[in-house]
Amino acid sequence: MNRDAPAGEAPRISFVSLGCPKALVDSERILTHLRAEGYELSRHHDGADVVIVNTCGFLDSAKAESLEAIGTAMKENGKVIVTGCMGAEPDQIRDIFPNVLAITGPQQYESVLGAVHQAVPPAHDPFVDLVPPQGIKLTPRHYAYLKISEGCNNRCSFCIIPKLRGDLVSRPAGDVLREAERLVKAGVKELLVISQDTSAYGVDIKYAASPWRDREVKAKFLDLSAALGELGVWVRLHYVYPYPHVDAVVELMAEGKVLPYIDIPFQHASPSVLKAMRRPAHQEKTAERIRRWREICPDLAIRSTFIVGFPGETDEDFEFLLDWLDEVKLDRVGCFKFEPVDGAPANELAGIVPDEVKEQRWHRFMQRQQAISAKQLARRVGRRVQVLVDETSGLRAKGRAAWDAPEIDGSIHLTSRRPIRAGEFVTARIESADAYDLHGTVV
Ligand code: SF4
Numbered sequence: 001m002n003r004d005a006p007a008g009e010a011p012r013i014s015f016v017s018l019g020c021p022k023a024l025v026d027s028e029r030i031l032t033h034l035r036a037e038g039y040e041l042s043r044h045h046d047g048a049d050v051v052i053v054n055t056c057g058f059l060d061s062a063k064a065e066s067l068e069a070i071g072t073a074m075k076e077n078g079k080v081i082v083t084g085c086m087g088a089e090p091d092q093i094r095d096i097f098p099n100v101l102a103i104t105g106p107q108q109y110e111s112v113l114g115a116v117h118q119a120v121p122p123a124h125d126p127f128v129d130l131v132p133p134q135g136i137k138l139t140p141r142h143y144a145y146l147k148i149s150e151g152c153n154n155r156c157s158f159c160i161i162p163k164l165r166g167d168l169v170s171r172p173a174g175d176v177l178r179e180a181e182r183l184v185k186a187g188v189k190e191l192l193v194i195s196q197d198t199s200a201y202g203v204d205i206k207y208a209a210s211p212w213r214d215r216e217v218k219a220k221f222l223d224l225s226a227a228l229g230e231l232g233v234w235v236r237l238h239y240v241y242p243y244p245h246v247d248a249v250v251e252l253m254a255e256g257k258v259l260p261y262i263d264i265p266f267q268h269a270s271p272s273v274l275k276a277m278r279r280p281a282h283q284e285k286t287a288e289r290i291r292r293w294r295e296i297c298p299d300l301a302i303r304s305t306f307i308v309g310f311p312g313e314t315d316e317d318f319e320f321l322l323d324w325l326d327e328v329k330l331d332r333v334g335c336f337k338f339e340p341v342d343g344a345p346a347n348e349l350a351g352i353v354p355d356e357v358k359e360q361r362w363h364r365f366m367q368r369q370q371a372i373s374a375k376q377l378a379r380r381v382g383r384r385v386q387v388l389v390d391e392t393s394g395l396r397a398k399g400r401a402a403w404d405a406p407e408i409d410g411s412i413h414l415t416s417r418r419p420i421r422a423g424e425f426v427t428a429r430i431e432s433a434d435a436y437d438l439h440g441t442v443v
Pocket of ligand 1 (some may be wrong): 152153154155156159160161162196197280
């Protein structure tokens, strides 16, 4: 149905953003364009001129959540545009919701905008065309995701992201740095660098240099990290793989240029499972590499995710994984039970692990890791650290030190004698630790 917004009123969009931080960045870009064209955001589907649902299609459970969100939007509004990973397979959506207005795939900003224009043309009011230079952000003002590339050259057997999003396409370093500068000028204190494989940054464009400020910066993981480190804010690196060239970036961490934090989705430790998973860097001697990183940067925090119950995972593989956890002592860890993803090559593998075994392994994994994490956290007690405040309530606040990323890791619960604000850096003394969080006082 085409309809113009009433004269003088800006058309209103209700937006649902599902999925990973990368999808969140896509949502921010779509919203930035729409706001620039004068569209308003609506807090509710009811009363909005159109609803956009940015879906996630990574796991079957994420698909179910996406379909539910589309269903709610259809019921409460009826004018729905679907985009994101699930949009790559439109039939799955059309079969259930034949009346959605349009379905577009991931990164198809132009198509989403076209569908919105068709459903409800933009209002022509030069005053609503203004948009803050940093764009519209869905994260709190003091941190922002910075996407440095799209797609992925790896072919992990449990993953369909390369099928959905294609091979690696890196952004020129100058573009990334200018976006980062705009964010910092707008008040962002922490940049969260994301991509599917951050350590592969620039491979596709042969590490081409591009202009930034008065010099050229190469599209290389190390060079980009160093340049981001010049911006005077926290820089946190996500989705890195344990390649040898990462050592030099850990040196930047030791020098305080980027945060001593590295997010590496190891997924497993047993060589045969890693091989079946077709993980990047699976032949590296990872425990040795981690030991070396900690020599370079003793304060380094490592976060990771794992999959248990992958097809073919034997009791020995699983015990190997638990022993490896004891050996490498990661700081923050997430664990998933293997779930087949439609279209992923892993579905063809023999050796399906029964659900009850997966469940047992998951509990044993979590128990083992919880004890390790608690010990790692206890080591922080007694230290004075810089904390970025995320939320406040009276003289209490919640924040994070360098070792914790927002949304996925733990927090530091603070008490303070003076009022403090979200987005402020404070110094705190860590007084105690529990299994996940730290507690301290602002000094
Ligand atoms: S590295 Fe593997 S899991 Fe990650 S996006 Fe690429 S193919 Fe998927």
